[in-house]
């Protein structure tokens with residue numbers, strides 16, 4: 001009942017808005033998915049970005065579409081919906097976006113770690129996740145180069161991978177070529193236009209653009225766009241580094257990471273966290289992550305982080321010790337204090353919707369985000385309850 | 400290890416800086432990936448923009464002297480020479496720190512550093528003299544075995560892989576083509592021709608006198624004589640616009656070009672050959688200054704270079720640059736800049752003040768003017784983009800054809816070279832854009848109908864890992880001292896992505 005009310009409330013806000021035309025701020029993967037689903041649903045869509053397509057965090061992440069790392073709850077529901085939608089997208093665009101249903105393997109170093117993994121998996125299964133226990137003796141059948149002595153693992157066949165930049169680019173291309181969307185790169189949003197309370201479009205460095213509704217898909221900069229409309233959406237940067245190896249013959253088959261992360265995924269400490277995450281790509285390179293730090297938008301290379309990433313990856317795959325890292329890059333995950341994204345219409349600024357703050361899962365969650373917003377915009381019942389993601393859920397900060 | 404000055408690169412500029420600073424009493428560490436000092440220039444005959452004839456000779460003599468001086472300073476403990484060490488990152492500390500910079504060193508590529516290798520060096524000041532590498536331009540067939548960069552052909556010569564009787568075509572632009580061709584001819588290769596894309600005489604509106612000097616330089620060094628003796632034709636206003644062959648190059652199409660390098664219709668012919676050497680100038684190696692945030696600019700030859708003031712200071716306090724890092728200009732200029740940088744560092748660190756050398760300043764001004772004239776005469780003209788076909792590879796490592804780059808920019812919203820790289824994968828392979836970065840940036844800008852600017856070139860020059868580094872070396876924390884970082888076995892915290 002509560003759920004129904006929430007949905008009706010969202011729709012009410014929108015029903016007051018003629019939304020045949022939509023302006024999306026941000027050409028990252030989230031903005032691309034919003035544009036794709038909305039244009040497909042018949043809206044007239046314009047996407048603007050101050051830079052290039054995928055020039056933000058989408059161009060600085062990995063492309064994992066994960067259900068394995070999420071505890072039961074709103075985010076897992078979103079991830080499961082997204083996993084299904086990505087499979088549908090892959091049927092048409094799979095090669096273009098380098099979709100691989102490779103599966104994820106979570107390994108535990110210790111017996112308690114393995115026990116924790118099994119407990120999590122039991123909960124996840126109840127929510128619809130497929131998870132298969134892998135005995136210690138079978139680990140090397142799945143990943144021949146894994147270090148000896150691990151306690152066991154869990155295999156998640158629903159985990160998949162795309163190349164995020166290609167995903168954003170091809171979703172936008174499909175939105176444009178098949179469904180008439182327009183894409184304006186190199187256009188910076190500097191304000192919003194309003195009629196009374198209502199948001200009626202945006203101001204840009206190239207002039208005003210009117211729109212029936214505006215979607216804030218500005219990722220880590222989503223808080224700034226919200227502020228332009230006079231509302232608070234706390235999105236902050238959480239830095240992550242990735243190491244990229246030289247191209248290698250296929251060696252690592254799945255996405256492999258360590259179980260011990262689970263307790264820390266929603267940690268609030270500003271300190272550095274790293275956990276070994278290793279995966280091969282179609283190009284032959286191996287990507288090594290992942291680190292998390294709250295250091296603002298500082299791009300300075302951190303040797304401490306790189307050393308830890310390398311050491312942890314070698315601990316999982318000793319064979320990597322003799323492989324060269326040829327590249328490193330960092331990006332700024334858009335995170336909210338409660339580690340959930342912000343998705344849906346903003347009752348404080350009618351005509352404005354948000355699709356930002358996806359932290360370390362924006363690639364994975366993009367499809368569901370776009371799909372749900374398109375449902376809201378066309379007055380359909382959203383497939384999921386959006387209230388956990390509502391933009392006005394954060395306490396106001398006393399000024 | 401902590402020193403007053405760390406010098407990156409042991410070519411002419413770095414050597415001169417190290418020796419000059421050491422002579423004032425500073426303690427210096429000189430780091431270079433190569434086994435011996437000398438850099439690119441002194442690995443093979445003096446070449447490229449070598450300066451007027453006298454200066455070229457002078458440069459050689461000076462190098463020999465520098466090498467001896469280096470040996471002396473090393474013996475006296477004033478210079479620590481770390482050969483075979485690649486700098487993969489330079490960390491800048493706060494300005495209050497006494498030693499502002501930490502250089503992180505590794506071996507080269509996936510080769511483990513030797514047990515005695517130094518992994519970390521701290522220094523109060525930094526001179527970047529990392530030199531430059533070959534700048535080829537793509538054309539259909541340039542990915543065939545047998546097509547080499549001009550510098551690569553010289554390296555092959557040393558390995559005597561080019562055997563007598565082989566037929567080689569040399570092409571590109573710039574005076575560097577001459578020593579390459581002469582070297583090949585002297586080694587017994589049949590050089591079918593040297594094709595200079597520019598018409599240096601005609602384009603030189605100013606500085607004609609200097610250009611005549613450049614001509615004399617070639618004669619003086621004996622290149623022209625060698626070419627003449629071997630009956631090697633030298634043609635200006637021509638370029639290789641395609642290479643042909645199944646498994647290796649078998650022939651090339653050479654075309655006559657207009658002044659923008661667009662092939663003139665009917666001006667084509669095919670020349671049989673089994674090796675090709677092409678060079679269109681050089682790309683300075685800017686990873687470290689770019690990562691440190693040093694201001695850069697686009698030089699007259701189209702390359703991204705570091706901005707320096709009269710004392711070779713970059714925009715970042717404590718960081719100096721000399722040699723090709725500040726603009727491709729040849730060994731004599733590099734030597735001069737290196738000396739000036741060494742003097743400036745000494746003055747800044749309070750070593751007994753070296754007399755500011757008017758002679759060096761004047762020489763630098765003269766050599767820079769000379770280099771600028773050459774850049775003007777031997778500039779890369781935009782028409783080369785017209786040599787490409789959709790299936791011509793732009794990036795050889797990742798096998799990215801021009802069509803895919805074009806699609807990324809035109810169809811997929813990659814409006815700048817960085818995005819074009821990420822979406823097309825040009826510049827994402829082993830060379831990380833060191834070879835294909837310049838053409839990729841130029842082509843992207845061209846598709847966007849503009850000239851490449853600093854941001855465009857930086858998009859493909861930014862490499863936070865300045866050199867490949869073996870993961871095993873990276874994992875070892877030199878500060879911890881042990882082979883296995885204690886963190887290594889501990890999976891730690893944080894999520895998977």
Ligand SMILES: Cc1cc2nc3c(=O)[nH]c(=O)nc-3n(C[C@H](O)[C@H](O)[C@H](O)COP(=O)(O)OP(=O)(O)OC[C@H]3O[C@@H](n4cnc5c(N)ncnc54)[C@H](O)[C@@H]3O)c2cc1C
Pocket residue numbers: 025026027028029030031032048049050051052053054055056057058059060061062063064065066187188189190217218219220221239240241242289330331332333334355356357358359360361362363364365896
């Ligand atoms: C190291 C790392 C690894 C990651 N790995 C994964 C992973 O494996 N799987 C996964 O799902 N996620 C991963 N992520 C997270 C993922 O990358 C992000 O959640 C996702 O890219 C966010 O996409 P977005 O479209 O919201 O934001 P962005 O891609 O940042 O797009 C926002 C866009 O808005 C534009 N913009 C901002 N302000 C303005 C303005 N005023 N005017 C116009 N345009 C504006 C920006 O230019 C930008 O292009 C990772 C992140 C990092 C850093």
